[in-house]
Amino acid sequence: MVDFAGWSMPVQYKAGALKEHKAVRQSVGLFDVSHMGEIEITGPQALQAAQRLTCNDLSKAEDGQAQYSAFLTPEGTFVDDIVVYRFSARRIFICVNAANREKDFEWVVKNLQGDAEARDVGDAYSQLAVQGPRSQDVLQRLTSTDLSQIRYYRFETGQVDGADAIISRTGYTGEKGFEIYLDPRFAEQVFRSLMKAGAEEGIQPAGLAARNTLRLEVCYPLYGNDIDATTTPLEAGLGWIAKLKGDNFIGRQALLDQKEKGVQRKLAAFEMVDRGIARDGYSVYLGDELVGPVTSGSYGPSVEKNVGLTYLPADACQEGQELQVDIRGRRAAAVVVSKPFLKKD
Numbered sequence: 086m087v088d089f090a091g092w093s094m095p096v097q098y099k100a101g102a103l104k105e106h107k108a109v110r111q112s113v114g115l116f117d118v119s120h121m122g123e124i125e126i127t128g129p130q131a132l133q134a135a136q137r138l139t140c141n142d143l144s145k146a147e148d149g150q151a152q153y154s155a156f157l158t159p160e161g162t163f164v165d166d167i168v169v170y171r172f173s174a175r176r177i178f179i180c181v182n183a184a185n186r187e188k189d190f191e192w193v194v195k196n197l198q199g200d201a202e203a204r205d206v207g208d209a210y211s212q213l214a215v216q217g218p219r220s221q222d223v224l225q226r227l228t229s230t231d232l233s234q235i236r237y238y239r240f241e242t243g244q245v246d247g248a249d250a251i252i253s254r255t256g257y258t259g260e261k262g263f264e265i266y267l268d269p270r271f272a273e274q275v276f277r278s279l280m281k282a283g284a285e286e287g288i289q290p291a292g293l294a295a296r297n298t299l300r301l302e303v304c305y306p307l308y309g310n311d312i313d314a315t316t317t318p319l320e321a322g323l324g325w326i327a328k329l330k331g332d333n334f335i336g337r338q339a340l341l342d343q344k345e346k347g348v349q350r351k352l353a354a355f356e357m358v359d360r361g362i363a364r365d366g367y368s369v370y371l372g373d374e375l376v377g378p379v380t381s382g383s384y385g386p387s388v389e390k391n392v393g394l395t396y397l398p399a400d401a402c403q404e405g406q407e408l409q410v411d412i413r414g415r416r417a418a419a420v421v422v423s424k425p426f427l428k429k430d
Contacts, residue, residue: 090184329344
């Protein structure tokens with residue numbers, strides 16, 4: 086157990102991070118991610134207010150659809166990466182990173198415009214993530230909601246094990262899965278019921294370590310590591326979430342300027358050639374030039390390689406580019422590869 090944004094979080098359970106990782110890739114795993122924060126924007130102009138605050142285009146989303154998006158500074162850098170749920174034009178529900186919950190809410194309130202109200206509703210929700218190829222089979226045993234009808238990045242309201250819930254076809258593992266938002270009073274009950282329902286599939290409770298290796302293999306960014314207040318979506322390879330032809334969201338002009346001038350650095354994926362794991366924060370070199378730290382690095386159990394992410398000059402991000410990682414005073418060879426590390430059919 087470790088302290089994580091004020092929460093006591095499991096790094097791993099009894100089976101260990103490797104078994105947890107493999108369970109999610111091959112069958113099903115269960116994460117308690119109740120540390121994540123939630124913000125609601127409601128009112129007659131909630132949609133218009135959220136359009137200005139988020140960089141993706143909510144006007145193109147349907148009711149019942151979720152979007153991966155971001156809050157950006159006027160300079161176009163990340164305040165946070167978020168998932169936005171459109172219940173209606175009058176109700177927008179936003180999941181934010183745990184460490185940014187207070188900061189994000191203050192930023193939303195400061196920048197909110199129009200006839201809309203923002204509320205920090207994080208204390209009203211726990212969140213459980215059922216992830217893996219057998220996740221639907223397991224969750225379906227506890228709900229009458231037809232999960233086969235929920236498309237990717239869509240959501241429904243229903244009941245799970247008798248508890249009212251938001252059932253979302255989203256996740257942070259690169260696998261088929263669902264995220265369940267529910268009243269914290271029922272979280273332990275539903276967690277235990279899911280473990281019992283998934284016994285036949287070998288369901289494993291999974292902690293932070295498996296969550297990290299799973300998301301890294303599919304190159305999902307982690308706020309505070311791969312993206313932060315010094316990086317833009319264009320640099321992070323997330324330009325697709327910034328709809329520059331849409332409404333004038335906060336940070337849009339800065340991104341237009343950066344796009345016109347050309348992005349000077351990009352987040353690149355690499356795998357180790359020499360032995361050794363490129364841990365977070367290790368120094369990365371192009372020849373004799375120090376170009377920055379490893380933003381995320383680990384052994385990838387599913388790809389069976391030591392992999393990582395780092396920012397490189399834009400002209401050094403092509404596949405096959407050689408670089409070195411300083412591993413405890415030893416320069417170890419690595420090579421740039423295409424994203425993601427784990428290629429899914």
